[in-house]
Amino acid sequence: MQSLIPVINKLQDVFNTVGTETIQLPQIVVVGTQSSGKSSVIENLVGRDFLPRGTGVVTRRPLILQLIHVAKDDKDARIQDGTVIREPEWAKFLHTKNKIYTDFDEIRQEIINETERMSGTNKGISPDPISLKVFSENVVNLTLVDLPGITKVPIGDQPADIELQIRDLCLKYICNPNSVILAVSSANTDFATSEAMKLAREVDPEG
Numbered sequence: 001m002q003s004l005i006p007v008i009n010k011l012q013d014v015f016n017t018v019g020t021e022t023i024q025l026p027q028i029v030v031v032g033t034q035s036s037g038k039s040s041v042i043e044n045l046v047g048r049d050f051l052p053r054g055t056g057v058v059t060r061r062p063l064i065l066q067l068i069h070v071a072k073d074d075k076d077a078r079i080q081d082g083t084v085i086r087e088p089e090w091a092k093f094l095h096t097k098n099k100i101y102t103d104f105d106e107i108r109q110e111i112i113n114e115t116e117r118m119s120g121t122n123k124g125i126s127p128d129p130i131s132l133k134v135f136s137e138n139v140v141n142l143t144l145v146d147l148p149g150i151t152k153v154p155i156g157d158q159p160a161d162i163e164l165q166i167r168d169l170c171l172k173y174i175c176n177p178n179s180v181i182l183a184v185s186s187a188n189t190d191f192a193t194s195e196a197m198k199l200a201r202e203v204d205p206e207g
Contacts, residue, residue, distance in 0.1 A: 027144065027145050035186070036189070059146055061129060065143070069141050125148050145173055147173060148169065183196035
């Protein structure tokens, strides 16, 4: 399985570039309501704060996050496009080609900029994913997909059908039979009425 993950990551990059959905690749899909703690869960897996924060719908495009473990003494892995990287952690976006990010605040800002480029500065969403690879000594090889938080009521200049748009986007990813659904609910929410759990059970009633 470990040898398959780099191949799957490369396929993911190709499909995201050309916009095809011919093959459904294995991945962990993170769903939850607004402010349920999705970002905190993902950042704890990475060990760094790098996701945008705020009120309302903050995640407005799917974020495909590939975590790639790099051994401390793996000198070959630390040569990226001819540049030797000495930091323990770094990242690359698919849309910025060969640019290497070592400042995780800069990664957060680039996610915001790229989101606004495709989705505008209002609170609308876009189905076009952002692809981010994080290389680190402290992660395991995983592919995660962070999705916009489930919402019920449009706020401000959000479109009237924002709830339906987000639901359809979530279903698109979790209906993939190769997906593992990670449904996140805040600790002060009744588990039986959790929107994330209801959506997960609808797609995968047997868990």
